[in-house]
Amino acid sequence: MTPDHAATGTMQAFVYRRYGGPDVVELADVPKPEPRDNEVLVRIHATTVTSGDWRVRTMCVPTGLGTFARLAFGFTRPRQPIMGSEMAGTIEAVGKDVTRFRVGDEVFGFPGGAMGCHAQYRAMPEDGRLARKPANLSFEEAASLPFGVSTSLHFLRKAGIRPGDKVLVIGASGGVGTAMVQLAKHHGAEVTGVTSSNNLALVRSLGADRVIDYTKDDFTARRETYDIVVDTVGRTPFARCKPVLKDKGRLLAVAAGIPEMLATLWAPLTGSRRVIAGPAEERVSDLAEMAALAEAGALRPVIDRRYQFGQMAEAHAYVETGRKRGSVVVSVDPPR
Ligand SMILES: NC(=O)c1ccc[n+]([C@@H]2O[C@H](COP(=O)([O-])OP(=O)(O)OC[C@H]3O[C@@H](n4cnc5c(N)ncnc54)[C@H](OP(=O)(O)O)[C@@H]3O)[C@@H](O)[C@H]2O)c1
Known part of the structure; x- marks a missing residue:
């Protein structure tokens, strides 16, 4: 000034x-x-x-x-x-x-x-x-x-993440994905990150147990199933994701449009799997929580x-x- x-x-x-x-x-x-x-x-x-x-x-x-x-x-x-x-x-x-x-x-x-x-x-x-x-x-x-962490805190809260949950994060190298991987690990989850070849090392360094290179491998074609799938990219509709979700599994559709928002309503009518979508709540308490996590070294x-x-x-x-x-x-x- x-x-x-x-x-x-x-x-x-x-x-x-x-x-x-x-x-x-x-x-x-x-x-x-x-x-x-x-x-x-x-x-x-x-x-x-x-x-x-x-x-x-x-x-x-x-x-x-x-x-x-x-x-x-x-x-x-x-x-x-x-x-x-x-x-x-x-x-x-x-x-x-x-x-x-x-x-x-x-x-x-x-x-x-x-x-x-x-x-x-x-x-x-x-x-x-x-x-x-x-x-x-x-x-x-x-x-x-704040942007990535507060979004991740919101979706993981909604999903009721628990220690031992298997979590797949699509778009693990972005603003939301890098926070999501770290917070899911902090909650004791077993985390797989989906990213491109250039970002595999970054996602591993954030604590991911496994990484999938989407340029070479399609996670939907594997036999692995997950308790929680986080889609931060917005290109994995519920129908495509359903086979990789365990019984009672949740798709966190962070970048959802109207189709996935409607799926939050119809998915529970057709089975045990759920879709969680919509704007993340911006909570005052999230700031203190992320500050504490950063000070404790749980969030980088x-x-x-x-x-x-x-x-x-x-x-x-x-x-x-x-x-x-x-x-x-x-x-x-x-x-x-
Ligand atoms: N619901 C809400 O309230 C809320 C809140 C915040 C954000 N969002 C939305 O969430 C989305 C993600 O936000 P962001 O801040 O994380 O975005 P971002 O930082 O711009 O995401 C960029 C990352 O996406 C990765 N990526 C792109 N295409 C990919 C693919 N096909 N598979 C895997 N990774 C891919 C890129 O990695 P590569 O270069 O390796 O592909 C890059 O590292 C945005 O659409 C945003 O609008 C929603």
């Missing part, structure tokens, strides 16, 4: 005014948020570009969800012009009723669908999805956690590429390839 920004109460942010390719994001001066009485103002040091940012920027969403996405994010153009669902930074100001945090605290946060993190500052309620940054993580590492951030703030469009372009491994982090203002 320059002296001009301070004098005019503005900050720099990346905004998008229409849906489209990476070139729709542009740097702009926008009003700097003023924390309300119950809010803290975070000076952002690091944020990320996630698959969620790609989806809201392009409105490229799973089958049948286009109208719902536009109702949620703006019908003809984006309602919230600043993307970015996760960040880490330092508290610069607090509202008069704030008791949980103080100026100078190092935090990480997950506004989730409310976004607004591709900016120098984000105001957040003190009882929102905000927690102290794990001491053993850098700002970049902390910013990379996976950062693929790092970009500077001015390279936001390049970060978007890379995420749009669909090939990122873990998270793509963007450095904003360095800590003072």
